[in-house]
Structure formats: structure tokens, C-alpha cells
Amino acid sequence: MVKDYEIQGIHTIANKEETSIVRNLTLKVGSNKSLSKMSRCLDRSTDKKTLDISGPILNECYIPLTLDKIRELDRDKEALDYYILSRAKYLDSGNINVLSIRLVLKPQEKIEKKDYEFINSLLTWSRNDIYLVPTLEFDGVIESSEKCNIYDTFVKQLLEDKKTWTNANSGIMIPSYYPRALVDNLFEMYKDEGSRFVAVDFDNKRMDKPSQTIGTIVRHFNSKDEGAFMYAVNLKPYKKGHTDESAWDIYAMHGTFNAIGPTHPKPRKVVLPNDWRSAGRVFDANNVSYPVLDENHRDCFFNWTEKNYHFRFEDDYSKNTSGVYNYLKRYNFNQINLLLSEFSKAIDKGETEFIDEMVAHIPPDMANTKITAVENTSRRKRKRINDNLGVI
Amino acid sequence: MSYYSKLVYYLKIDILIVVLLFSYLRKYLFLLRMQCNDTMTASRKVNDEFILKPCIVSLIDVLGSSELLLRGIRQDNEMYLRNLSNMFKFAGKYYPSDQIKTFSDNILIYDEDIEDGDSKLSKMVNSVAQMQYQTVCDLGLLLRGAIASGGLYHSPNDSEFDDFTIGDGLVTAYNLESKKAIHPRIVMQDKLARRFLNGDGDDSLLRKQGSVYYLDYLQTTLVDGFPDESLLSNHRDALIKHINTNNAVEKNEKWDAVRLKDVWCLSYHNDFCSRYDAEEYIIDYTEAFDSKGDCIEISVRGRY
Amino acid sequence: MTITENQMLKNDYYELSDDELEVLFIIDTDPIMRTRLQKISLLYSKIFDTEKESHGAYFFGGYSDNIDEASDELVDKGIIQETNQGYVITDYGIKLKKMLIEGLEDSDDLITGIANIKKSVSELDDKSIIGLTYHFFEETTTNSTIKASVDRYNKRSIYDGKSLDQISLDEFINKLKKGTVIHRGG
Numbered sequence: 061m062v063k064d065y066e067i068q069g070i071h072t073i074a075n076k077e078e079t080s081i082v083r084n085l086t087l088k089v090g091s092n093k094s095l096s097k098m099s100r101c102l103d104r105s106t107d108k109k110t111l112d113i114s115g116p117i118l119n120e121c122y123i124p125l126t127l128d129k130i131r132e133l134d135r136d137k138e139a140l141d142y143y144i145l146s147r148a149k150y151l152d153s154g155n156i157n158v159l160s161i162r163l164v165l166k167p168q169e170k171i172e173k174k175d176y177e178f179i180n181s182l183l184t185w186s187r188n189d190i191y192l193v194p195t196l197e198f199d200g201v202i203e204s205s206e207k208c209n210i211y212d213t214f215v216k217q218l219l220e221d222k223k224t225w226t227n228a229n230s231g232i233m234i235p236s237y238y239p240r241a242l243v244d245n246l247f248e249m250y251k252d253e254g255s256r257f258v259a260v261d262f263d264n265k266r267m268d269k270p271s272q273t274i275g276t277i278v279r280h281f282n283s284k285d286e287g288a289f290m291y292a293v294n295l296k297p298y299k300k301g302h303t304d305e306s307a308w309d310i311y312a313m314h315g316t317f318n319a320i321g322p323t324h325p326k327p328r329k330v331v332l333p334n335d336w337r338s339a340g341r342v343f344d345a346n347n348v349s350y351p352v353l354d355e356n357h358r359d360c361f362f363n364w365t366e367k368n369y370h371f372r373f374e375d376d377y378s379k380n381t382s383g384v385y386n387y388l389k390r391y392n393f394n395q396i397n398l399l400l401s402e403f404s405k406a407i408d409k410g411e412t413e414f415i416d417e418m419v420a421h422i423p424p425d426m427a428n429t430k431i432t433a434v435e436n437t438s439r440r441k442r443k444r445i446n447d448n449l450g451v452i
Numbered sequence: 453m454s455y456y457s458k459l460v461y462y463l464k465i466d467i468l469i470v471v472l473l474f475s476y477l478r479k480y481l482f483l484l485r486m487q488c489n490d491t492m493t494a495s496r497k498v499n500d501e502f503i504l505k506p507c508i509v510s511l512i513d514v515l516g517s518s519e520l521l522l523r524g525i526r527q528d529n530e531m532y533l534r535n536l537s538n539m540f541k542f543a544g545k546y547y548p549s550d551q552i553k554t555f556s557d558n559i560l561i562y563d564e565d566i567e568d569g570d571s572k573l574s575k576m577v578n579s580v581a582q583m584q585y586q587t588v589c590d591l592g593l594l595l596r597g598a599i600a601s602g603g604l605y606h607s608p609n610d611s612e613f614d615d616f617t618i619g620d621g622l623v624t625a626y627n628l629e630s631k632k633a634i635h636p637r638i639v640m641q642d643k644l645a646r647r648f649l650n651g652d653g654d655d656s657l658l659r660k661q662g663s664v665y666y667l668d669y670l671q672t673t674l675v676d677g678f679p680d681e682s683l684l685s686n687h688r689d690a691l692i693k694h695i696n697t698n699n700a701v702e703k704n705e706k707w708d709a710v711r712l713k714d715v716w717c718l719s720y721h722n723d724f725c726s727r728y729d730a731e732e733y734i735i736d737y738t739e740a741f742d743s744k745g746d747c748i749e750i751s752v753r754g755r756y
Numbered sequence: 757m758t759i760t761e762n763q764m765l766k767n768d769y770y771e772l773s774d775d776e777l778e779v780l781f782i783i784d785t786d787p788i789m790r791t792r793l794q795k796i797s798l799l800y801s802k803i804f805d806t807e808k809e810s811h812g813a814y815f816f817g818g819y820s821d822n823i824d825e826a827s828d829e830l831v832d833k834g835i836i837q838e839t840n841q842g843y844v845i846t847d848y849g850i851k852l853k854k855m856l857i858e859g860l861e862d863s864d865d866l867i868t869g870i871a872n873i874k875k876s877v878s879e880l881d882d883k884s885i886i887g888l889t890y891h892f893f894e895e896t897t898t899n900s901t902i903k904a905s906v907d908r909y910n911k912r913s914i915y916d917g918k919s920l921d922q923i924s925l926d927e928f929i930n931k932l933k934k935g936t937v938i939h940r941g942g
Contacts (some may be wrong), residue, residue: 203848204834205764212759237832239767245757263832265825272771300823301814301899337815337899440774441861449765451858675816677883678905729908744802 062184062191062228063090067256071407073160073350073415078430079313080419081278087118087257087318089189093156095443097404098313100396102150103322107387109368111150114397118291118319119149119155123182124162127169134178143293145184147397149427151187158231160321162295165210167202176217180225186443191321192231193218195261195293207237215249222265231257233293236265240272256288258282260317262295264325266308267315268426274315275432282432290317294324298350303388305341305349306423313403314422315431335377339384343392345399348421361391481489504603504619506565508576508644511625512597514539514587514712517557527648535591542586546579546686553617555608560617560625565601574643574653580638581657581669585683589690592697594636594713598628635716637666670724684733686724691717691735692752704746715739715748761848768833769855775826777860779847780835780853781870783827790827792861795885798821799873804865804931815908816817818889818896872935884940887913891920892928895900917942923935 066088069136074081087182088094101115111117123144133140151157159182165171196211219230230253238246258277267274281288297309309320320340342357351357358375365387366372373380373387444452470509505516514536536557543552553560561580563572577598587593640648640658645665650653654667661670673683696712717733723736725734736753772780776793782796787795792872794811798818801810810819814935827843830836845853857867877885890897890906897903916939 094845201837202834203759203761203844204768205759206776207834208759208764237834239764240768240771242759242763245759266821296825299812300824301819301918302812302821303809304812306770351793382860411794440777440863442770442856442859442867445769445855446858447766449762449769449855452854581839675902676886678886678902678909679899681904682901728905 061186062188062226064228065089067289069096071410072287073407073410073412074431075248075416075419077428078432079428080415080422081316081431082313082403082407082415082418083287083316083318084404085287085318087156089156093154093189095156097315098400099319100309100393100400101319101321102155102393103389104149105386108150108151108153110185110390111153111155113368113394115144115401116154116156117397118321119150119153119157119289120293120321121151121157121159121188122162122322122324123147123159124164124324126166127171127175129145130163130178130247133313134174134265144185145292148187157187157189158192158291159169159188160187160192161226162195162197162324163194164199167198167200171214173218176221179218180221183222184225185222189199190231191222191226191228191256192257193233193257195233195235195268197235204237204239208239208242211235211238212249213246215246215310219249219253229254229256231255231259231291234258234260234264234273234277236261238273240276243273244280257289257291258288260291263296264296264323266296266299267292267312267317268308268423277434279314289319292317293321294319295320296323297326299429304425305351307343307348307350308420309425310348310399310418310421311426313400314419327339339377340388342388343395345395348399348418351410361388364391364394386394463728478714479537496545498700502605504605504621507562507604507619507621508565508599508601508618508620508623509561509604509621510561510580510597510599510638510639511622512559512561512580512583512638513629514559515556515594515596516710517565535564536725537591539583539587539593542583542604543579544710546575546583558723560622562604562606562621564677570647570651571652573651577648577653578672581667581672583669584638584669585672588694588717589683589686592690592694594717595638595692596629596633596636597638597652598625598633598640599644600624600641633666637720638669638714640665640667641672668724670721674728679728681730681733684730687721688733688735691721695750695752699749699751703742707747711739711748711750718750718752763841764833765855768835768852769859772856773826775822776830777856777863777866778870779823779826779830780849780856781866782874783830783836783843783849784843784874785845787839787844787851789842789882790824792882792885793827793843794819794823794871795882795889796873796877796890798893798896798930799877800870801933803873804869810860813896813898813900815899815901817886817892817900818903819940843937852866869933873932874907875935876932876938879937879939883909884913884915888915888920892925917937 067089068086069308070083070085072083084096084098086094086096094341095116099114101120102111103116121144125282129143133143147158148159161179161182163171163179179194179220182188183194184264193215196207196214198210200208206317222230230250232247232250232255234246242286258281260273260277277290277450292309292312295312297307297311298305299308312320336353336358342353343349344351344357353361358373362373369387373384377384404412405411446452463484489732500605517532517536540552540554540559543559547561551562561576563576565572579598580597584595588596592688600621602619602624604617604619604621607616614744628639628641640664645658648658654671654673656671657668670684670687689716695718698710698714720739725731738751739748741747742749778797778800779793782800784795788796796820798811801808801820810822811820813819827836830831830849831838833845834846835852836843836845853905860866877888887906887910890900890903891910896904900906913920915923930936
């Protein structure tokens with residue numbers, strides 16, 4: 061059952077230029093679950109072994125839904141159980157479970173009272189720990205102002221109905237299309253909720269606009285002198301096809317995030333070469349980067365797999381089965397969580413040397429970008445416009 | 453045994469009994485919690501309904517199975533079974549297991565054909581084309597099949613009869629596969645093909661030969677209209693290996709049927725290479741009587 | 757508080773990043789496929805943004821993750837839409853573009869520069885544009901899985917009566933800068 065959560069023990073360290081503001085805190089849920097370190101959430105490839113190595117973390121249970129699917133599952137309890145449990149793993153392993161629902165609406169579709177009931181029953185499910193408001197996505201072309209208005213209505217109604225289901229404080233979800241200038245609008249709707257868990261949906265893009273939404277959120281909570289647990293949903297970890305191998309997901313920690321979720325990429329028809337280049341990128345904790353699995357970077361991964369799973373991959377990629385990708389994801393999950401654990405300890409103890417090393421690995425494109433900047437000064441200049449949208 | 457030793461001995465047994473009891477109790481409580489507390493909503497359980505749901509159905513047959521199995525060579529059987537198992541795993545990359553049924557050397561893949569079914573149709577065509585390419589290249593197996601739409605019933609996971617699947621969609625696919633496909637290709641029902649071509653799918657994946665639409669699976673090797681030559685090269689090598697393997701077996705009365713299938717594959721591959729200016733990957737082959745003059749064999753010479 | 761279209765226009769007018777602006781000025785009412793968008797963006801960066809290494813060598817030649825993300829962002833904001841024929845600007849996008857044409861400062865390279873590049877390659881199909889980028893910017897093709905195919909295609913290609921070996925990089929870039937239409941063949 062969802063419970064009240066609270067934030068405790070906030071330690072913040074910002075560098076002089078404010079290009080990095082790192083925070084560690086304790087997220088306490090109910091009386092028996094807490095998380096005191098930064099973490100990378102588990103994903104579909106995570107198995108018990110890698111989870112045990114990493115210790116308790118935030119467990120994002122990503123549930124994609126449509127209204128048709130909601131109505132179908134509402135009629136069939138067994139199908140519902142199967143649908144949810146096949147997407148939510150390790151619910152009893154001491155992690156903080158968060159159901160992260162993505163509801164896709166078709167044009168002209170309306171969410172009805174029964175649908176709100178269903179969503180609330182799902183969010184207050186016995187195995188869910190934090191009531192996180194879902195994000196809405198839209199199939200087809202729709203004006204962005206309409207998207208935001210529909211989302212505002214959805215949030216208001218859901219939180220209104222929530223009162224009959226639970227008193228636990230909710231988590232705020234900021235959809236990827238919500239404009240920076242209007243995010244305070246969204247916060248206003250949560251003013252009675254005591255919300256300090258903020259999920260930002262990056263919709264499988266990188267975090268590279270700290271002057272916009274992230275900066276607004278940080279300034280909002282800093283101005284109230286409260287901390288917030290910030291969680292990055294569907295954040296892309298690195299740039300494809302580029303010499304810059306920086307870990308853009310770790311950069312999110314410099315923007316005050318406390319947890320990063322797995323990616324949920326959009327399906328694209330891509331023909332990949334039948335060699336190690338298509339296996340995915342490996343996380344290199346020493347350089348905080350994602351290099352390609354070339355000869356120089358394979359040994360660590362091979363050794364780890366051999367130690368933990370008692371088999372060794374073949375150097376010739378084509379001789380391996382299709383399991384390479386899943387093992388690589390497990391390896392990355394493990395390495396990232398180990399690094400984040402060290403990072404968290406360094407923040408708690410004020411070990412600036414470690415933090416400075418991490419700052420040195422901020423992606424070069426972002427190295428001079430202030431996290432709380434109001435305006436991104438590197439952009440092309442524009443003339444001012446008045447309220448009637450005329451150029452002044 | 454001294455008094456102290458006895459005490460320790462019996463204490464150890466007591467501790468062991470307590471630990472065992474505790475672990476059973478924990479398991480029982482866990483199962484009880486799963487059953488009682490694991491309710492998402494207060495919805496009533498729906499009665500089982502035997503209804504044919506509209507589905508897009510792909511029925512695929514692996515060619516050459518009966519000849520190989522009847523030859524009874526153990527090593528060949530083992531490799532074949534392993535390859536078949538891997539082929540089923542390929543399907544698992546695209547569809548969840550409850551949408552895949554396997555029986556003997558057949559695989560059935562289905563997806564519900566909902567109102568906005570074009571993306572599902574597109575996904576089915578793309579997935580089956582990729583699977584066909586992969587099966588030829590990685591496993592050396594030729595496929596023949598059909599994609600059709602129609603009603604399908606499949607038993608739920610916990611029903612008494614597992615894998616109970618039937619419907620007019622399946623019957624249509626079966627008829628197409630057995631009567632129209634003929635060659636190692638995956639054909640498509642006419643009305644479904646027209647729907648696919650009028651919809652949002654990638655038109656180039658379907659080709660028409662006479663009155664029959666079939667999957668042009670080598671399109672999956674193209675990137676922006678250019679062939680990925682390593683993928684084309686893999687396909688060439690796999691076909692050459694397949695034909696040389698067939699040449700090495702003892703010929704029986706079914707040999708001509710086998711040979712015709714192989715020739716079709718070679719022709720298809722070469723035609724694709726010509727269409728996309730990849731003449732370097734055309735397979736040079738001839739058909740001639742073998743040395744004993746008993747049957748016609750295919751000789752492949754690799755590069756054109 | 758109901759959010760109005762004017763509020764969104766004002767927000768997007770100020771907020772669009774440079775990459776998003778670039779994508780917005782490449783995309784128009786005629787659909788443009790993802791690959792073509794990437795290649796035109798590559799040409800733009802080679803002419804006007806030479807200091808920034810915006811495009812890396814991907815499996816399909818020159819590719820910019822920034823441009824990919826920028827186009828996703830614009831789709832998200834309803835400024836462009838993605839169809840099976842490619843990206844197309846929406847009515848909202850047209851309004852925004854008009855405001856930006858009036859409001860952007862020192863952006864001749866963006867507005868006129870991109871328009872000239874687009875005009876220059878307007879008669880060429882996607883394969884030809886890919887071929888040209890592979891020929892003139894070989895450094896972006898080192899990881900390409902189709903390099904051999906494209907090279908073979910380029911050997912047979914004639915543009916304005918000349919083979920690719922007879923066209924210098926300067927000549928090619930000048931045509932793009934001036935908006936001189938390039939024709940495939942004689």
C-alpha cells in the first residue's frame with residue numbers, strides 16, 4: 061500500500077561555477093523502507109544476482125497503458141494481474157517500488173470516471189510504495205497547449221479522487237512536453253499534497269537543458285528551503301554515433317537528480333552490423349563514459365560475466381548467442397550503481413576530491429552550463445516580443 | 453558423549469528444526485499473500501468465453517524436416533533440433549510467448565487485429581521478414597509460410613489444454629501455405645496485402661509474383677536504399693553452404709522437390725542483387741546431371 | 757489556469773535551442789525523411805558551423821544525435837509531425853517559424869543559408885544526397901555499413917554532366933551557398 065514518504069538528511073555540494081550541484085539525501089517510505097544513496101533503477105534485464113550485488117534501490121515498474129487496455133484489464137482480474145506482474149519485478153526485495161504509468165491517449169479520447177478509479181486502484185496497490193501521478197502521451201497531432209490543458213485536468217481530477225483512496229503524499233510527474241515557464245502551474249496543483257518526490261520524464265532524450273525545466277524545479281524547491289527527491293524517467297544515457305562517449309545520464313546527478321530510470325526507446329527500424337558495435341555501449345566507471353565494446357573495453361565485461369555467471373563470451377561476436385545485450389545491461393547496471401554509491405558517500409562525507417573528479421567528467425558540451433541559469437546565454441539572440449506576439 | 457557435547461548436539465538439532473519450520477512458514481505466508489493480497493481491483497472474474505478474436509496470423513513451416521528426420525542420422529538430428537529451437541527463440545525476440553505456438557516444425561505467431569491494426573500488421577510483416585532472413589543466415593533453414601487475417605481462438609495460459617488454437621484465420625493461413633506458397637517464401641493473403649500496401653507499412657517488403665504477394669525479406673538488409681553488403685554476403689554464404697550440404701546427402705525420390713526449392717532461393721537472391729546493384733554478391737550456379745547421371749545437381753561457384 | 761496557444765508560442769519562441777531552430781528551418785510543408793534531414797543538417801554544419809563537430813560517423817554515415825533529439829522535441833511540442841513520408845511542419849509550427857524569422861538576430865546563415873542548401877539539392881533524391889555526403893565528407897563514413905554500396909553508386913553518378921571526381925569540394929559548397937540547383941545526370 062502506498063505510504064507517506066519523507067526526505068531527510070540532505071547534503072548538498074555545489075561547485076563555484078554552479079555547473080554541478082550534487083545532493084545526497086535519504087528517501088524514507090513508511091516505517092520500514094529507506095534509500096540513502098543515488099541509484100540507477102533496475103530494468104527488464106536485471107536478475108537477482110545483479111540486484112543483490114547492488115543492494116536496495118528505487119524500483120521503477122514501468123506500465124504502459126491505453127484507455128482500451130485499462131477497460132479490458134478492468135473486466136478481467138487475472139489478465140490484469142498477469143499484465144502488471146510481468147512488468148513489475150523484485151517487488152519483495154526491499155527496494156522502493158514505484159509504479160510509473162504512461163497512459164497514451166488517442167485523438168478525442170476522454171478519460172472517464174471508471175478509468176480514474178482504475179488508475180487510483182493501481183497506484184494504491186499493496187506492492188506500490190509511492191503514489192506517482194502518471195504521465196500522459198498523445199497519439200496523433202495535437203496542439204501543445206491542448207496537451208498541457210488535458211494533462212492539468214487529468215492531474216486535478218486524479219488528485220481529487222485520490223482522497224477517497226489514500227492520504228499518502230503523492231509524487232509529481234513532469235511530462236516532457238510541459239513548458240518550463242509554466243511548471244509552477246503544475247506545482248500549484250500539488251500544493252496540498254506535500255509532494256517532494258519529483259519525476260521528470262525525458263522521453264528518451266538526454267539531459268541537456270538545465271537552464272530550463274531542471275533549473276526551474278531546483279529553484280522552486282530551493283526557494284522553499286526544502287529538498288526534493290528528483291527522479292529522471294526514460295533518460296537517454298549517451299549520444300549515438302559520436303566521438304563524445306560521455307555518460308549523459310550521470311550528468312543528471314550534477315543537476316541534482318537522485319535516481320535515474322531505465323530507457324524506454326521508441327521502436328525504430330535500424331539495421332545494425334553483426335559485430336560488437338551493435339551490442340550496445342559498456343559503462344566505464346573510471347572515465348564515466350560509455351565506450352563501444354571494442355577490444356580495449358571487452359575484458360572487464362568478459363571477466364565480470366565469467367566471475368558471476370561462470371561462462372565466457374567468445375571474442376568473435378557472431379559465435380555468441382543473442383544474450384550479450386542482456387548481460388551487458390546487467391554489467392552496466394552493476395557498475396553504475398557501484399559508482400553512484402561511492403558518489404553518495406563522497407557527498408555525505410564532503411570528499412571534494414572525488415566530487416571534483418566527477419565534475420571533470422561532465423560532458424564537454426555542458427561543462428560551462430550553470431544548472432540554475434534562468435536563461436541559456438549560448439543560444440541565438442532574439443528580439444523581445446509583446447503579449448500579442450509582435451516583435452518589439 | 454559428555455554432557456556438554458550432548459547439549460550442543462541437541463541444541464543444533466533444535467536450531468535446525470526451527471530454521472526449517474521458519475522457512476516453510478515464510479514460503480506459506482508468501483504464497484498466501486500472493487493469492488489474497490495480490491488483487492489489483494475488486495473486479496469480478498470473467499467467465500471463460502470461447503470466441504474467435506480477429507487476428508493477424510503467420511503460419512510458418514520449416515522445410516526439409518521430414519527428409520532429414522527420416523534419414524535418421526543422429527548428429528544431423530541433434531543439429532536440426534538445436535536450430536529449430538533457436539528459430540523459435542528468434543520469434544521470441546519480436547513477440548511474447550503467449551502469442552507464439554509451436555508444433556513439430558511449424559510455428560504460429562498471432563496478434564490481435566484491433567481497429568487501428570495497421571501498426572500491428574506492419575510489425576508482423578517486419579518481424580517475420582527479419583526472422584526469415586535470420587533463419588536462413590544463422591541456421592541454414594528455409595521457410596515457407598503465409599500471413600493471413602481471420603478469427604482465432606487460443607486457450608488461456610492456465611487452461612486444461614495448453615496450446616489449443618483454432619480458427620478460420622489459421623485455416624486460411626494453412627491453405628495459403630500449403631497451396632499457394634509452393635516455394636520457400638512467405639505469402640500473404642490478397643486482401644491483407646492490399647491493406648498493407650494502402651496503409652502505413654513499408655511497401656517494399658511485399659513483392660508480387662503473378663497473382664501472389666510474398667515477403668521480399670532481403671529488403672531487411674537495406675539501409676536508406678543501399679544494401680548492407682555484410683548482410684548480403686552472409687545470405688550468399690549461407691545459401692551456398694545449404695546447397696553444398698544438400699548435395700552431399702544421398703538422393704531419393706524427393707530430391708527434385710528439394711532441388712527446386714534451392715533453385716528458387718538462388719534465383720531470389722540473385723534477383724535481389726541485380727535489383728540493388730550488388731552484382732558482386734550474385735551466386736554463380738549451374739544445374740547439371742551428377743557424375744553418375746542419376747539426378748540433376750546444383751553446383752555453386754560463389755562469386756559472379 | 758488554461759494555457760493558451762499564445763503562451764506556448766511565446767514560450768517556444770524564446771526556448772527553442774539552436775539545434776531545434778536548425779531542424780525547424782530545414783522542415784517545411786513538403787515531407788522530408790529523417791535521413792534527408794540528417795544529411796542537409798550535415799551540409800549546413802560543414803558550411804556554416806565548421807568549428808563544431810556536430811556529426812559523428814555512425815553506421816549510416818554522418819549522424820547528429822542532437823539533430824535527432826531536436827526533431828523528437830519538435831514533434832513533442834507539436835511544431836512538426838512525423839508521418840510515414842517524413843517530417844512535416846504543423847500549422848502551429850508555421851506560426852512559430854514566422855515569428856522567428858522576424859525575431860531572430862544575426863541569423864542569415866540559418867534562414868537564408870538553409871534555404872539555399874535545400875534549393876540546391878531540391879532535384880536530388882535521398883540516395884543522391886547520401887552519395888554526395890559520403891563522397892565529400894569521407895570522415896563521417898568510417899563506421900558505415902553501406903560504404904561499399906554507396907561508393908559503387910557514386911562511381912556511376914553524374915551531376916551536371918560531371919562525375920564526382922571532377923567536382924571539387926569548393927565547387928560543391930559554392931553551389932550549396934548560392935542555392936544553385938544541382939541535377940543528377942547530364
